[in-house]
Amino acid sequence: MVRKYSDAQIAFLREYAQGHWLEEITESFNAAFGLSLKPCTVRSLMNNPGVKHTRWREKVHLLTTPEQDELVRQRYHDRGKGSFKEVQEYLVTLGVSMTLEQVKGYLSRKHIRLGVYGYFKPGGIPANKGKKMSAAAYARCKPTMFHKGLVPHNTQPVGSESITQDGYTKVKVAQPSKWMLKHRYLWEQVTGEKLQKGDRIIFLDGNRQNITVENLVKVSGSQLARLNQNHLLYGDAELSKTGVLMAKLLEAKVEAEKRKQ
DSSP states (O other), X not given: OOOOOOHHHHHHHHHHOTTOOHHHHHHHHHHHHTOOOOHHHHHHHTTSTTOOOSOOSXXXXXXXXXXXXXXXXXXXXXXXXXXXXXXXXXXXXXXXXXXXXXXXXXXXXXXXXXXXXXXXXXXXXXXXXTOOOOHHHHHHHGGGOOOTTOOOTTOOOTTOXXXXXXXXXXXXXXXXXXXXXXXXXXXHHHHOOOOOTTEEEEETTSOTTOOOGGGEEEEEHHHHHHXXXXXOOOSSHHHHHHHHHHHHHHHHHHHHHHHHO
């Protein structure tokens, strides 16, 4: 059975809810009307028109005082040194018990940095600067050291091919790691033309694995946009050739109209 609340109860929420925590609202509402509602029930009542509230969540119980926060800040943030474990142990001396996860969250909320960044800061001096590796350590490391001219065992030779996530074939064209999309590489090799950044090479039959020069055509970025917008690309190579001609005609028409203006 759905409980109905009186106009007086709704009016109480409208007057009292603004600026109070949900726990406070629930306690006062129950005391005023002799009820024993749970906070979740009172929260649903807050959706009534005209009930304004800025603190609808349960009240957060603070683990530390502002004075304790300042002591932690002075001890760790200002010095730029420390660890989560040290902060945890120091908080115990202040009468506050936290897990390490709580300490991490606490420091993040209070914007307290410990100076532990996990990387070298600019201008930092490595701990082993100027020190030579001992003979014993060198003997242990030597078998796995890279030497000049050494080629990693997993290096792929020039001409190796791989399929991308989009279904295109890429080919290795130079060492150590220069790859190109195979259809673009083939176009350059057959035509002798150096493709520019804005040039697009498309497959006339839509098959990205049919990499033959007869199945390729070069278009500009704007022409490709018109091909897609007007659905001029087909699964048939001859129809797609006609679509490319139409896209170029549409582009030429737009350019001519711009020159007349």
